[in-house]
Amino acid sequence: MIIRKINIALSVFIGTILILPSCIEKFTPTLDKIDTQNLLVVEGLITDEVGPFKVHLTNSGPVDQLYYAEPYLGADIHIIDDKGNSYQLIDKQDGWYETEDKHLEGIPGNTYTLNIITEDGIQYESMPVLMMDVPDIDSLYFVEVKKTRFENGLTHEDNWLNILVDAEDETGQIEYWKWDFEETWEVMIPTDSLRIQHGWDATIAYYTNENVNIDPEKKFCWVTMPSKTINIESTYRNPVNQIRKRVINSIGPGGDKLLIKYSIMVKQTSLSKDIYSFWERLQDVSEGSGSIYDRIPSQIFGNVFRCDGTGKALGYFSASSLRTKRIFINFYDHNIKTVSPYYTCLYLTEPNYLAPRIFFGTIDKGGEKITYKDEVYTMFMFCNDCRAYGTNVKPDFW
């Protein structure tokens, strides 16, 4: 892992070492038609948590076009286990397929297989996946570390907050680990009212002010974000299947997450060797910079195949028991520099006034055209309604 990171830096390094202006240019590669065809993307994880079994089907898109995950509709999906049960998944919305039974839970020790028949009759099947029992997260905690940054010819030392997990599998079964997390933090519009200054019109000799209160409903919110990095680890052939001080997330200075109160929930799952190497390769390819000292990227397919043997689907189908843990971090728990998300909103400057925008128009009044002007006070919704950023519904765990 360490080695790969160094390789990424190499090409830039060589350029700079030679004291040459290395140059980066945009270009448009011409792609083969066959390569830009859409492929089926499968995403499915069966856990031992109570709920429906869910699978998400989408289409891939050409690399050179704007992309959104276009849902793949009209497929017929079954999940079959090795105990002879078959569960049908129904197309709900946005490419999500769910079982009708909302109280299903996967059973560790069972083996699950995904079967898909698309609208045009093409059949896909996953490799059978064994659900393993994952141990609990022993501890989830945070540590402050110092990192050095180089800016304007000077070095700066910043405090960063690392969130770490410890876990251990005493049975020695779990060799491939994966963590996902969900962060939630509180945000607050840092003012109760906005002062609106009237009197812009030159005909009015004096200014008038008006205070507009911000609705308390729009003032306090909670933002929740899923993890956007791949956190996997292998303890394969380690003497003990032990995870110690594994950094799951790292929060740097200048953000708003730690401003008031922050919470992170880490979900720990296990992976099969296949799925582990699938994620590992995805990570490798997404971190690679295309440098000639990077591993040559390659096509990455998961464990879902076309039954006629002519191709593969992208994505994966996996099963694992799931263990979660949550911690809270208050602003007084750390020394990380934070910045309010509303820093850029105008009302933070003194005085908190809004300048009106003036619109001119004409009215036809009995054949006579009268020019008039109107003043409108506008503000970004983000600045006066925190619901533009998060939700004002306090989470249960808060």
Add this chain to the structure above:
Amino acid sequence: MLRYVTIYMKKELCSILILLITTFCLDAQNLPVFITGSFQQMPLSSFIDETEQKYPVKFFYEEKSIEHILVTANFNETPLSRCLETIFEKRPLNFYISENNQVVIYQGLLLSGLFPGSKLNDEEEIETKERSPEKKVSREKLRQIQYKIINIGTPGKNNSGTATLSGYLKSYESGAPVIGGNVYTTETQKGASSDATGFYRIVLPAGNQVVHFTCMGMEPVTRNINMYSDGRLDIDMEVKINVLEEAVIFGQGEGAIGQMHIGMEKVDISNIRSVPALLGEPDIMKSILTMPGVQTVGEGTSGFNVRGGNTDQNLILIDQAPLYYPSHFFGNFSAINSEIIDNATLYKGSIPLKYGGRISSVFEINTIEGNHEKISGSAGISPISARINLDGPLFPDKSTFVTSFRSTYSNWLFSKIKVADLYNSRAGFYDGQVKLNLYINENNNLLVNFYNSKDKFQLHSDTTYNYSNTIGSLILKHKYNPDLKSNTSLICSLFNYEISNENSTNQSFSLTHNLANISFINDFEYFTDSRKKYIFGAALNFYSINPGERRVPGNSNITPVLTSNDHAMEYGIYAGTEYNVSGNLKIEGGIRLSGLISFDDGRKYIYAGSMPYAVDNIIDTLYKSKSSIGKTYLNPEWRVSMNYSTGRSSSVKLSYNKTAQYIQMLTNTTAISPTDTWKLSDIYLLPQTGHQLSAGYFRNFKRNTIEVSAEVYYKLINNIKEYKAGADLLLNDHIETEIINGKGKSYGLELSVEKRGGRIYGRIDYTYSRTLIRSVSEFKEELINDGEYFPANYDKPHNLYVLTNLKASRRFIISTSVSYSTGRPITYPVAKYQLGDQVFLQYSKYNQYRISDYFRTDLSVTLHGNLKKNQLTHSSLTFSLYNLTARKNAYSVYFKSEGGKFEAYKLSIFGTVIPTITYNIRF
């Protein structure tokens, strides 16, 4: 004249050769001198004085050599030659009388045997003798010898119609042997080359002919000889100072025609220095990239690909010792200081029998022998490094030393540059060499060599990289008799790297990889009769390789990985012959039996039969005792080449070659890096084998000043190593699970036109070549691109290189070069998709696309200082412009997500004109 010679004698600036003095007036009559007089116990010097006074005769000699010689004789109208014969009878002295009665007296032992009776002859004649006392003559005289007719041997002594001409090629300037020089005659199309002592041997028909002596970097020499019987002819060759001298002697060529081997490229060392170089560092590795059939994945990368071979399939030998990572700064600079390189040859077609162990090529680099007369050297400074080298005589007698040292001062530069990218970065390298050339006696020469190179750098992090090459070698050149020679070497070559992080508290580690290679090689050459030469020998290579281990201090969170070394013994036994079938046809052929004995040490994984090698399929782990034989391989390597002259200035060559390789570098990045590891073949990793068939047509025009050649080749490689997608090669003790064997095929056409002589030197090389690889496995899921052929990373079909060198004046030289090649293959992302909240890229099939074509023009202007001969130092100033058109050639291509859209970017590191000034000084 005499004074001139004497002065040199007093200075003891002797070259090994005696040179013959030429006529002052070509119209002088050839009048024999007749001596009359009675001499009793008269010192020879007095006799000479008296004779010089009385007769129109001049003598040249070394005073020491005629000391104590007394003349007692009665002459009556006796011809001078007979007089001298009488005087020198039973003395180790020989003489030569020129047509205007200049007499040279010199010591010699074998001469009387070689040239009995010929002293009577009053014709011009040159007789030379190895290691005889030398008289230095001026360059002008040296050059005039070519117009003389030289008699070799004794008339009537040989009735076979052919005779052997042998002798030594030596540098006029330093007296060092000229290695790898070509000797050939245009009439017979016969050729030979000189060995490491400068010795050559060629069989020629009796009669008048012109013999050409050529060598890269040396001025060509011709001699008109009249061959009577076996004889010796030593040649002084002048270093070609290609920018200073305009001397062009027509009727010479580089002699590709007479050269036995096909696909052999000699690097012109003097050209390396005049070709525009990046940042003013002349580079031997860069210069071979311009040759037809040699490619690279990109500029600024290490390694080269020869005729479709991988970078690890080249055996790079520096003074006969293998060098494992030949570059500094990831390939931006070669690890060998070009200032001390004497000659370099790349064998890409037919590989000589004595070399084995790599399947694509042998790149043989020899450093200079060292100046025999005085201490000399050079120093240079460029934006990257400073270098100095010294060489000279070691003991008063015939031994020499060579030392060189080069180092960067980039750390100092780094501290001056405030760029974010360079924060917490350091980089530096050095390389140095000490070589002693010890003359033991006539028949034994011992070479002691030590070489070390080291790179150390840090990439704005706490992690430091270190890598080094170390070579120690002892090479004994021994002559059993004039027909049997041997070269025995004991060589130790080490490569190791270390990546370490010692600063961070719980992330400290040190990752190391070591390779040790000890080899014992004994090569023999045996001349039986004039038309046959036998070569035979054996090589033993012992390897000890640590595949990589990670050591950690006690408080580190990182898991240590400790491994045991892999050991193996590689051997090669060969025998072959060079046979001149007829005047037109030369055949060289033989067999090399190579093999590997791989030893087991420690853990060994056993995989389930009929299953792919995969971690999940390990069914057992065996613990083997130390040094038990694990697996043996044996490969007979047949090698045949043929040269057929189709006329006075053209020839056709054919060759077939088989090669085997038992050690490979594991790399799955586009360019090799010093963190790639070497791995020996073992029970799972099969040795690579290559077969190459090549043919060529060579023709010279305009009195050999224009050489044209066309070569075609077809090559098959078995068990080429390809890697499974995302293979983890570091710290992996079951590397066989990451590797797939491939079959490679490569074919190409190489066209070359070279113009020498005159003010303009030019070269145009064009190559069309393809290299395709196919993965081979019984298991479909392991195959790359479904087992179809895909282009190799370095498959660049069209390559063009044009070099012109214009000597505007004796002190001013302008050089330009143009390179073009098709862009290398690349794997592009073609689609994107979403999993969770992350967008990922799906890539095309392996190497399905190509980056844009590569094009670059360079220009350099060299200004030489004052050309006066007797000044203490000679300096030169080179101004060069790299990438004159500022074309932004793609170095790498990558994709970045911008607003939900992936944009393609290309990075060009040399995307602008790079001017450099280099100052060089010679002393």
